[in-house]
Amino acid sequence: MNRDTASARPADPAESRPSRATVGRLSLYLRQLEGILGQGTLKVSSRQLGQAIGITDVQVRKDITYLGNLGQPGIGYPTRDLIAAIRRVLCIDREWAVALVGVGNLARALLRYKGFLQRGFRIVALFDADPSKVGERVEGLEVHPPEKMREVIAATKAELGLLAVPSDSAQAVADSLVNAGVRGLVNFAPVVLRLPAHVSLVAVDLTVQLEQLAFQVQHTDVD
Amino acid sequence: MNRDTASARPADPAESRPSRATVGRLSLYLRQLEGILGQGTLKVSSRQLGQAIGITDVQVRKDITYLGNLGQPGIGYPTRDLIAAIRRVLCIDREWAVALVGVGNLARALLRYKGFLQRGFRIVALFDADPSKVGERVEGLEVHPPEKMREVIAATKAELGLLAVPSDSAQAVADSLVNAGVRGLVNFAPVVLRLPAHVSLVAVDLTVQLEQLAFQVQHTDVD
DNA sequence: CTTTGTGAATTGGTTCACAGCT
């Protein structure tokens, strides 16, 4: 049996960090769990969770191991505790201020989507290089010119950035955001960004995704 | 429909399929290569390609292995041939007809993006359940009601689907698309879809991505 | 019975080291 150092918080430096893949699944568990808790279900099994997102129960348990020891053999996991533990590990047990650059259709879609705020991500600043958009109010936020980036990001304490600009300007805008103090960003433009090592990057590249899909489709046996 | 252009390649039975990860990188190579060829550069080395997208030259060569033997020691790869080979392996050496469901801001962003067509993906049909949108023309395409899905998808020969609808309706719309004969789809809604095995799925889940980013940011050492 | 937890085995992917070609 594993020596359990603490009841509440492992905070074990020796304990390995969840892998990238595990982090992704923890997000998915969290969403399922919120639904499950909303239905008043207080206990949940790894099998339940696994079936909900289409993976095995063993995988679920392995992932949950990173959260500490909160399973009850023969019973399952307390829904509420699981949620809290996942939020803590994912670092979304607090609010993240987010800057959004490029106020086009994609940005409007992102602004409308209420799921972000619900999960701790608040869009606090908008930027666009187009003078005709500057000053406009979108979803209650004023659009600022790029020149004010440093100032506004400092004032709003934005730590993350969403890049919804055309490919040509993506690298320059990314540089500005990093310069203004942003620590991580999501790039929607289909270009590879070069960033300093201390800035995290997630690329959402729809071209790549569509090509993945085409490949998959072509290689799935037609029943 | 599926014809093996076997001019250059000896049918290699032992040759394994490129992994998911490799397929993703091939997309990235392709984009770089198109730029490189546009500059008139006819030969490219694995080191060049690797630096362009931030990975090692060995990784690039390993990936390119799946395309067959087209490197020239001491020289590099012929840009044009590499492009052709990647397009063939990714199955984008032809045009894919794509249906788009849910004509909101995200859909408009997708429609405006010209990169898809350039890479062989043509959006040929729009659907929306909102009667006020049905009949409207967006980027030259008429918005159809869901009832006409089967008919329109058959007529347009759409094989792929983009789901840009709210979470509540995502599963139902996915079922309809599958029923109408679509063979793969990209889901932008933050829900896990259940699909028959013969239908491919790519999930673009922004909530998960943002949570990944938050986690990364929190775990990168501040210089 | 049900369920969790986990070492061991396995599969998958990347990096290393070096042979061979230009």
Next chain:
DNA sequence: AGCTGTGAACCAATTCACAAAG
């Protein structure tokens, strides 16, 4: 010299098999 191709080694991630607990 520079570059490709690839077995081997290494690392990461998943699955297996089973012990232990409610």
